[in-house]
Amino acid sequence: MDKVFFRKAEYDYTILKPLLFEMIESACRASIGKGTRVLIKPNLLLPAKPEAAVITHPLVVKAAAEYVLEKGGTVKISDSPAISLFAKILKDGGYRKAFHGLDVEFKEFKTSVKIDIGEPFGFIEIAKDALEADAVINIAKLKTHAQMFLTLGVKNLFGCIVGLKKPEWHLRSGIDREMFARLIVRIHRAVSPQITIVDGILGMEGQGPGKGGTPRKIGVLVGGSSAFAVDVAICRMLGANPDQLPTNKAAKELGLTGYDVDVTGDYEGINNFVFPIQDTLTFGPRPIHRILRKHLVQRPAADKNLCKLCGECWKYCPAKAISHDKEKVSFDYDRCIRCYCCIEVCPEGALKAVETLPGKIIRRLLLTH
Ligand code: SF4
Numbered sequence: 625m626d627k628v629f630f631r632k633a634e635y636d637y638t639i640l641k642p643l644l645f646e647m648i649e650s651a652c653r654a655s656i657g658k659g660t661r662v663l664i665k666p667n668l669l670l671p672a673k674p675e676a677a678v679i680t681h682p683l684v685v686k687a688a689a690e691y692v693l694e695k696g697g698t699v700k701i702s703d704s705p706a707i708s709l710f711a712k713i714l715k716d717g718g719y720r721k722a723f724h725g726l727d728v729e730f731k732e733f734k735t736s737v738k739i740d741i742g743e744p745f746g747f748i749e750i751a752k753d754a755l756e757a758d759a760v761i762n763i764a765k766l767k768t769h770a771q772m773f774l775t776l777g778v779k780n781l782f783g784c785i786v787g788l789k790k791p792e793w794h795l796r797s798g799i800d801r802e803m804f805a806r807l808i809v810r811i812h813r814a815v816s817p818q819i820t821i822v823d824g825i826l827g828m829e830g831q832g833p834g835k836g837g838t839p840r841k842i843g844v845l846v847g848g849s850s851a852f853a854v855d856v857a858i859c860r861m862l863g864a865n866p867d868q869l870p871t872n873k874a875a876k877e878l879g880l881t882g883y884d885v886d887v888t889g890d891y892e893g894i895n896n897f898v899f900p901i902q903d904t905l906t907f908g909p910r911p912i913h914r915i916l917r918k919h920l921v922q923r924p925a926a927d928k929n930l931c932k933l934c935g936e937c938w939k940y941c942p943a944k945a946i947s948h949d950k951e952k953v954s955f956d957y958d959r960c961i962r963c964y965c966c967i968e969v970c971p972e973g974a975l976k977a978v979e980t981l982p983g984k985i986i987r988r989l990l991l992t993h
């Protein structure tokens with residue numbers, strides 16, 4: 625049975641450092657020593673201050689890096705952000721300041737290697753630095769995710785797909801959440817991190833994972849050698865059935881987890897955590913899937929007062945469903961595959977997934993029956 629460690633924590637380095645050291649000592653599958661080349665994969669989605677709870681807090685990553693350096697290893701810290709310059713993310717997110725004087729390399733994933741992750745996906749390009757490291761320390765952020773329910777340890781490794789290959793894979797998986805979850809699980813298996821840590825000290829609830837979500841103090845760090853076990857344990861802590869997280873279900877199908885997790889430490893259930901509203905993306909007879917989706921499934925919408933017409937959403941949209949004029953952005957809801965990537969990348973928090981009126985009525989009817 626996989627062990628998952630829960631530790632009460634806050635963003636105070638004197639508290640964090642011993643906690644991270646203990647967690648890595650207890651849970652890391654690799655022995656880190658002199659010359660071990662370690663890649664740390666935080667969540668560096670976009671430029672955001674740590675208090676926005678969008679990215680992994682720099683002090684959590686710093687403590688893991690110091691552990692490796694003290695053991696004589698080398699540290700590379702990498703991600704492939706959805707938008708913006710890597711340097712800006714490091715600056716705005718407090719990484720430059722936190723790591724001042726520490727001998728680590730920050731390097732955006734740029735180069736990929738093609739590897740076969742199995743049917744139905746076949747060959748996929750995954751960041752070379754992640755595949756070639758001696759050990760990978762996966763440090764995710766605990767957040768809600770409008771498309772995938774939550775983004776935790778397993779989903780964090782989708783960031784090992786470089787640049788615009790990410791929206792391309794969103795499009796290839798289409799509206800099928802379960803297919804996308806299978807893809808994420810296969811990517812995770814290819815990278816195979818030696819330890820997964822989730823920064824849930826300040827997590828995110830509501831319409832995450834970008835700036836449309838709401839920071840929520842949870843006060844916990846969670847870690848384990850199996851990211852699947854970590855994700856299952858966090859679902860339970862938040863009051864969700866592990867099956868609600870599509871990546872858990874996909875991992876169970878593949879025999880990578882049986883949901884039997886040995887939880888140790890400061891485990892306490894969290895009350896009233898706000899999950900994103902999720903509609904089934906395919907329902908009814910197949911010929912009218914598209915019509916039902918258009919009229920019933922929650923759709924991205926922009927707040928004109930917040931939108932700065934920066935262009936990130938229409939550049940990133942995998943379905944090319946967003947257009948714009950001089951005043952506003954518009955959506956083609958026929959083309960839109962409801963991946964909610966636009967919400968994720970919007971630097972202004974101007975996009976939200978909103979329920980359609982017929983969708984709202986049907987959901988209420990279903991809830992009352
Ligand atoms: S909705 Fe957001 S991402 Fe899109 S143009 Fe406006 S500010 Fe930029």
Ligand code: SF4
Nearest residue numbers: 941960961963964966
């Ligand atoms: S409009 Fe948004 S939700 Fe729809 S396909 Fe494009 S990025 Fe995905």
